[in-house]
Amino acid sequence: MGRIEIRRNILEANENLARRNRDFFASNDVLVVNVMAAPGAGKTSTILKTIESLADQYAFAVIEGDMASRIDADVMAERGIPVEQINTGNMCHLDANMIREAAGKFTYDRPTILFIENVGNLVCPSEFSLGEDLNIVIASTTEGHDKPYKYPSIYLRADAVLINKIDLLEAMEFDRKMFCDGVAAVKPMPPLFEISCRNGSGLDDWACWLASECERKLGGTRGKLAEG
Amino acid sequence: MGRIEIRRNILEANENLARRNRDFFASNDVLVVNVMAAPGAGKTSTILKTIESLADQYAFAVIEGDMASRIDADVMAERGIPVEQINTGNMCHLDANMIREAAGKFTYDRPTILFIENVGNLVCPSEFSLGEDLNIVIASTTEGHDKPYKYPSIYLRADAVLINKIDLLEAMEFDRKMFCDGVAAVKPMPPLFEISCRNGSGLDDWACWLASECERKLGGTRGKLAEG
Helix, strand or coil: CCHHHHHHHHHHHHHHHHHHHHHHHHHCCEEEEEEEECCCCCHHHHHHHHHHHHCCCCEEEEEEEECCCCHHHHHHHHCCCCEEEEECCCCCCCCHHHHHHHHCCCCCCCCEEEEEECCCCCCHHHHCCCCCCEEEEEEEHHHCCCHHHHCHHHHHCCCEEEEECHHHCCCCCCCHHHHHHHHHHHCCCCCEEECCCCCCCCHHHHHHHHHHHHHHHHHHHHHHHHHC | CCHHHHHHHHHHHHHHHHHHHHHHHHHCCEEEEEEEECCCCCHHHHHHHHHHHHCCCCEEEEEEEECCCCHHHHHHHHCCCCEEEEECCCCCCCCHHHHHHHHCCCCCCCCEEEEEECCCCCCHHHHCCCCCCEEEEEEEHHHCCCHHHHCHHHHHCCCEEEEECHHHCCCCCCCHHHHHHHHHHHCCCCCEEECCCCCCCCHHHHHHHHHHHHHHHHHHHHHHHHHC
16 A cells, blocks of 8 residues: 555545544534644634633633643643643644544533644644634744745635734734735635734634634524424 | 554655765765754744855755745845755655755755755654754744743754744743753753844854854765775
């Protein structure tokens, strides 16, 4: 069996598990948001700020993916947020099987947004479905405006793009137009939110959009359950 | 054949090619520096500044690794630096075979430092030898001080660590001690250079260290060639 065939088999097996996860989440009124970004773009901060914004409306849970450590999981736990840490060892991404195990440890007694913070990596996470409803890519002004050109596959998967650290846009000479042109070269421009986890700007718009997606999904699910 | 065995075979085949690359580079008086970092940490800027510093002493060549685009190769070419772009498609790292092909396209008529700018990724490049003499990891203050804890494998491989964007250390609340403790938890602390490609600080020390490594390697090579 060749390398390409092995790779295809791995991806197919993952897709099958991702479909099962999707059924599990739908039947438990869970909206799943897969958060992907380069290391240090602000995944943890964005998740925390979003939970603060929407804490009155939904329950939350977080799965933290890292090769090692439980630094981010500790941050969540300190704030009383239900969290599971996955340490991937030498693996560069989360996969559907890891999510199945971790997600099964939460209790879902009301509509829940489950954030999955993927391993910080702009390449490998884009290939592995987890059973998510939304894929979010967080860019940051400090990492430069050329990333969509260099890492197109992750932007291809994005249902929304966040540009974090927008308070540093000018200091970083971040070219917003070049960035957006790069995303638009890969796919029709998805919703874009410019945010700063430091000064809070733009977070309301993003949280508002996420809540509307959540209503669409969970409203739909509840409708189906009522019919069934 | 199982997944683990396939993985081992791939890594072994790569090691064999890396050894051949190493022989090729040694016989051509080339010091090879594999530059690894997260996206946007400043790999290209650091390479450019280093070449500026040492242009009188060595010839230079650069191999640029990216999934897509030739943005960084164009930057090098504009400055008259011999450069080859490798586009990896959906691959998350460079491997020894890619380097063999690209490196064969340069002419080496005097002692040369060859920089390999790996794909921006703190996970996968750490597993694949390229035939390099030195592995350099560039962190940046903007990506945070916790990365050695989360991505230990790449730091385990580092012969030197650079902290770039050091001019933003205070603004970013980058905890130097926490960062260093994280590296030292993985391996005996390698040489560490705090640099700013923006204001030039620290670059002389780094270039000086690199030149000394180069003398050690190429001096040694020339010695051996003279003996042979």
